[in-house]
Amino acid sequence: MKTKAICSFFVLFAIVAGIVATTPAAFADHSEVTIEAAMGSGAPGCEDTAEGCYIPSTATVDVGGKVIMSNPDTAAHTFTAGTPEDGPSGEFDTGLLMAGNSFEYSPDTVGEINYFCMVHPWMQGLIVVQEVEAEEGGMAGELMVTITDSAVKGGTQVDLEFSTLHVNYEITAMQNGETVLQETAHAMEMTASHMVDAVGSDENPIDIKIVSLGIGPPGSEADWTGPMGEVASAKVVPEFGTIAMMILAVAIISIVAVTAKSRVIPRF
Numbered sequence: 557m558k559t560k561a562i563c564s565f566f567v568l569f570a571i572v573a574g575i576v577a578t579t580p581a582a583f584a585d586h587s588e589v590t591i592e593a594a595m596g597s598g599a600p601g602c603e604d605t606a607e608g609c610y611i612p613s614t615a616t617v618d619v620g621g622k623v624i625m626s627n628p629d630t631a632a633h634t635f636t637a638g639t640p641e642d643g644p645s646g647e648f649d650t651g652l653l654m655a656g657n658s659f660e661y662s663p664d665t666v667g668e669i670n671y672f673c674m675v676h677p678w679m680q681g682l683i684v685v686q687e688v689e690a691e692e693g694g695m696a697g698e699l700m701v702t703i704t705d706s707a708v709k710g711g712t713q714v715d716l717e718f719s720t721l722h723v724n725y726e727i728t729a730m731q732n733g734e735t736v737l738q739e740t741a742h743a744m745e746m747t748a749s750h751m752v753d754a755v756g757s758d759e760n761p762i763d764i765k766i767v768s769l770g771i772g773p774p775g776s777e778a779d780w781t782g783p784m785g786e787v788a789s790a791k792v793v794p795e796f797g798t799i800a801m802m803i804l805a806v807a808i809i810s811i812v813a814v815t816a817k818s819r820v821i822p823r824f
């Protein structure tokens with residue numbers, strides 16, 4: 557008598573969810589810049605120095621950022637958008653800025669703005685207004701978690717794929733209102749696997765939920781960055797078409813791709 561055995565029985569599907577990080581890991585800060593009129597710039601000569609007549613003579617600021625124009629010199633100066641040749645362009649004009657005074661300007665469009673001093677036309681500077689910089693430093697801006705489910709021989713293996721290293725997360729698997737798996741983990745690599753001691757069915761699907769706890773080395777929770785909160789959850793059932801998927805996120809969600817594939821191969 558032959559024992560009827562299901563040797564291979566698997567369900568495969570994947571959910572990919574991308575969350576745009578709301579907390580960049582590191583970025584060059586151009587949200588505010590201070591420009592000072594050079595000391596002694598009321599007399600010609602500063603235009604021939606390396607520093608120039610406005611310091612810095614080229615200043616970079618984010619669009620929507622703040623430019624503080626300050627006059628520590630003893631002479632009164634203006635910071636007037638435009639050039640001595642063409643005159644004021646209208647973007648900003650401090651008017652006559654007396655010694656010790658300052659003026660604030662917030663650019664609202666990307667571009668380059670020349671400016672000069674109406675009193676001392678050899679004084680000229682440039683403000684570069686740029687898009688707010690994306691983060692730098694190699695930390696991915698998106699956290700992607702892919703849940704691939706592979707139920708083999710009585711258990712369900714949950715494979716995860718991350719778009720970045722060092723994701724700390726909690727994985728929970730529920731079946732019939734019972735928690736069949738609950739683990740907190742740190743992804744040293746781009747992939748991770750968890751074994752759930754249960755198999756999903758139409759009547760008893762397994763609900764898997766991944767919650768991001770932050771990105772960073774284990775044990776330094778205070779320094780973790782990136783999206784935190786629910787990343788993805790999925791219902792694991794062995795039949796094509798009955799896979800229910802739900803993707804939630806705490807930040808801005810962008811679903812990159814959703815694919816679902818299911819196959820049942822019974823062998824006797």
Ligand SMILES: [Cu+2]
Pocket residue numbers: 597598632633634673674675676679
């Ligand atoms: Cu001046």
